[in-house]
Amino acid sequence: MLLALLMxxxxxxxxxxxxxxxxxxLLHSKLTSKRRLGLRLGGWLLLIAAIWPAVLAAGWSQGLxxxxxxxxxxxxxxxxxxxxxxxxxxxxxGLSLLASPVAALALx
Amino acid sequence: MKEGFRQAMAWLHTWAGLIFGWLxxxxxxxxxxxxxxxxxxxxxxxxxxxxxLDDGRSLAVAQSYLQQQAPTAASWFISLPTSRDPGLxxxxxxxxxxxxxxTFIQKILDPVSGQPVQARDSKGGEFFYRFHFQLQMPYPWGxxxxxxxxxxxxxxxxxxxxTHKKIFKDxxxxxxxxxxxxxxxxxxxxxxxxxxxxxxxxYSSLVIFMSMVMPAPIMASYGDDSRAFFKELFPxxxxxxxxxxxxxxxxxxxxxxxxxxxxxxGHVGRVAVNNPGDVNxxxxxxxxxxxxxxxxxxxxxxxxxxxxxxLRVSGEPSLPAVVGGSFYGLHxxxxxxxxxxxxxFICGLAGTAMIGTxxxxxxGKRQLxxxxxxxxxxxxxxxxxxxxxxxxxxxxxxxxxxxANRLLPVSxxxxxxxxxxxxxxxxxxxxxxxxxxxxxxxxxxxxxIGALLFVAIPLLNAMTTTQHLGVSLMNGDWxxxxxxxxxxxxxxxxxxxxxxxxxxxxxxxxxERARGLTLKQEAG
Numbered sequence: 244m245l246l247a248l249l250m251x252x253x254x255x256x257x258x259x260x261x262x263x264x265x266x267x268x269l270l271h272s273k274l275t276s277k278r279r280l281g282l283r284l285g286g287w288l289l290l291i292a293a294i295w296p297a298v299l300a301a302g303w304s305q306g307l308x309x310x311x312x313x314x315x316x317x318x319x320x321x322x323x324x325x326x327x328x329x330x331x332x333x334x335x336x337g338l339s340l341l342a343s344p345v346a347a348l349a350l351x
Numbered sequence: 352m353k354e355g356f357r358q359a360m361a362w363l364h365t366w367a368g369l370i371f372g373w374l375x376x377x378x379x380x381x382x383x384x385x386x387x388x389x390x391x392x393x394x395x396x397x398x399x400x401x402x403x404l405d406d407g408r409s410l411a412v413a414q415s416y417l418q419q420q421a422p423t424a425a426s427w428f429i430s431l432p433t434s435r436d437p438g439l440x441x442x443x444x445x446x447x448x449x450x451x452x453x454t455f456i457q458k459i460l461d462p463v464s465g466q467p468v469q470a471r472d473s474k475g476g477e478f479f480y481r482f483h484f485q486l487q488m489p490y491p492w493g494x495x496x497x498x499x500x501x502x503x504x505x506x507x508x509x510x511x512x513x514t515h516k517k518i519f520k521d522x523x524x525x526x527x528x529x530x531x532x533x534x535x536x537x538x539x540x541x542x543x544x545x546x547x548x549x550x551x552x553x554y555s556s557l558v559i560f561m562s563m564v565m566p567a568p569i570m571a572s573y574g575d576d577s578r579a580f581f582k583e584l585f586p587x588x589x590x591x592x593x594x595x596x597x598x599x600x601x602x603x604x605x606x607x608x609x610x611x612x613x614x615x616x617g618h619v620g621r622v623a624v625n626n627p628g629d630v631n632x633x634x635x636x637x638x639x640x641x642x643x644x645x646x647x648x649x650x651x652x653x654x655x656x657x658x659x660x661x662l663r664v665s666g667e668p669s670l671p672a673v674v675g676g677s678f679y680g681l682h683x684x685x686x687x688x689x690x691x692x693x694x695x696f697i698c699g700l701a702g703t704a705m706i707g708t709x710x711x712x713x714x715g716k717r718q719l720x721x722x723x724x725x726x727x728x729x730x731x732x733x734x735x736x737x738x739x740x741x742x743x744x745x746x747x748x749x750x751x752x753x754x755a756n757r758l759l760p761v762s763x764x765x766x767x768x769x770x771x772x773x774x775x776x777x778x779x780x781x782x783x784x785x786x787x788x789x790x791x792x793x794x795x796x797x798x799x800i801g802a803l804l805f806v807a808i809p810l811l812n813a814m815t816t817t818q819h820l821g822v823s824l825m826n827g828d829w830x831x832x833x834x835x836x837x838x839x840x841x842x843x844x845x846x847x848x849x850x851x852x853x854x855x856x857x858x859x860x861x862x863e864r865a866r867g868l869t870l871k872q873e874a875g
Binding site: 326 | 520527541694
């Protein structure tokens with residue numbers, strides 16, 4: 244469940260950064276259309292790919308339930324962090340990307 | 352035309368949400384607590400000690416106890432201890448005249464010593480579980496009312512989605528410290544982000560309720576009442592009747608092991624023995640509900656109790672049973688391990704918060720119009736009183752329930768009923784208090800009382816039992832420790848809410864009125 248959580252959190256952060264308003268607020272730079280596409284694609288890919296570790300660890304029925312749960316919780320966490328600790332929200336996303344391969348190794 | 356439709360939906364959302372909001376808040380909060388019903392029961396019956404699990408020992412202990420106490424009973428039921436609920440529960444039904452039902456007697460045994468535990472009489476977490484769909488009303492009325500509430504909730508969810516214009520654009524948006532705007536943001540955020548849970552829980556409750564209000568097989572709700580057990584026996588009426596020849600029952604452990612082999616290592620929840628002292632004894636081994644997401648109501652392996660011969664393995668459930676069982680399983684979350692259970696709990700709290708913020712927004716919007724006049728119109732005052740009593744009042748009532756559990760003497764007559772009385776008396780008093788105090792003061796005072804009551808619960812536990820935090824943490828009794836810590840956290844949260852409220856009240860007259868933002872909000 245940990246890997247799925249890390250991937251979902253990073254995925255939602257990417258999707259969040261692909262919107263003009265949040266990109267400006269968080270990174271203080273203008274969003275180019277190329278980067279927007281990349282972030283959007285990467286975000287969706289991460290969210291969907293997170294099904295894989297969840298199902299691998301717990302089987303289809305339980306895995307899908309866990310995926311839904313971490314999907315909701317990671318989004319909730321991100322949205323609650325953004326207004327209060329925007330830097331922490333970004334750092335966490337970076338950390339989850341970095342920690343994902345480690346968690347993947349532990350899973351396999 | 353399109354705008355007209357959306358306005359109609361917004362109207363429906365507003366009024367359906369208001370009328371049922373208070374009830375739904377209570378249903379959601381108590382239902383959320385019911386995810387930890389076994390843990391709550393464990394806390395409320397501290398006499399039942401937690402031991403490392405050993406099903407073989409538990410079964411042997413239960414069998415020898417029942418052999419001594421009820422050798423001629425019509426049937427025995429053994430519920431094995433779990434990491435959530437450490438008590439070994441045994442129950443037997445006396446023989447009765449044909450056509451009558453024998454009385455049930457239940458005991459909780461210590462799974463190591465085999466002696467009955469004199470646990471204090473308490474409804475435990477079962478109270479919250481029962482309340483969230485029966486609402487403490489006589490038989491079908493509470494279930495009907497909660498069914499209607501669930502339908503209204505479903506309507507409110509759908510109309511809410513239609514009304515919310517910018518689901519994707521505002522997906523990540525939460526702007527705190529902006530008064531009414533923040534409440535709406537918060538309402539949208541917990542609504543949209545946890546929407547899959549809200550839809551699942553509401554829809555599945557309708558599926559479950561439909562079978563509850565119509566007498567259908569899924570009626571058997573897991574619980575400690577006799578009816579649930581009786582229903583679980585239903586598929587086993589093809590077990591042979593007693594012949595009247597006494598015969599020794601075989602040890603249950605080999606049958607338990609054989610059943611687990613049948614399920615490829617699945618877990619056993621409960622063992623039922625029919626005609627235990629008879630040559631025609633039969634043993635039904637029920638699979639634990641925690642094994643799969645899809646709840647299977649009759650997953651059993653049956654044995655002949657005197658020869659040990661395997662009689663029957665229940666087949667694969669039919670497709671409708673799988674669909675119904677998945678909704679039931681998803682709603683109940685029996686299958687969830689500790690982490691997923693906490694996620695369920697958080698989702699439940701998010702649902703509660705969504706309802707609470709909705710109620711606050713309704714009032715906040717209308718209060719703005721009357722900000723200048725000294726007296727609020729009666730209907731707004733009514734909503735305010737009900738808001739306070741249904742939210743902070745319910746918190747106080749829950750805390751009072753726990754306090755009563757520790758303060759009422761163990762030998763008190765009808766003790767578990769008095770715990771429930773304490774819950775409703777505290778709730779009633781909070782309603783009275785909300786009527787007497789002016790809005791904001793009412794909020795601050797009730798939130799503070801709730802905070803005090805919850806923060807003090809670990810202390811109260813330490814003073815009245817031997818299971819205080821130090822002990823439970825050392826023993827790895829996570830259910831007990833988790834309860835104390837959660838109460839502490841809830842108390843801190845309520846104190847924070849009270850403090851925010853208090854600060855707003857103090858700073859309001861000058862600074863905020865100057866900005867024209869009077870009476871922005873009420874806390875939930």
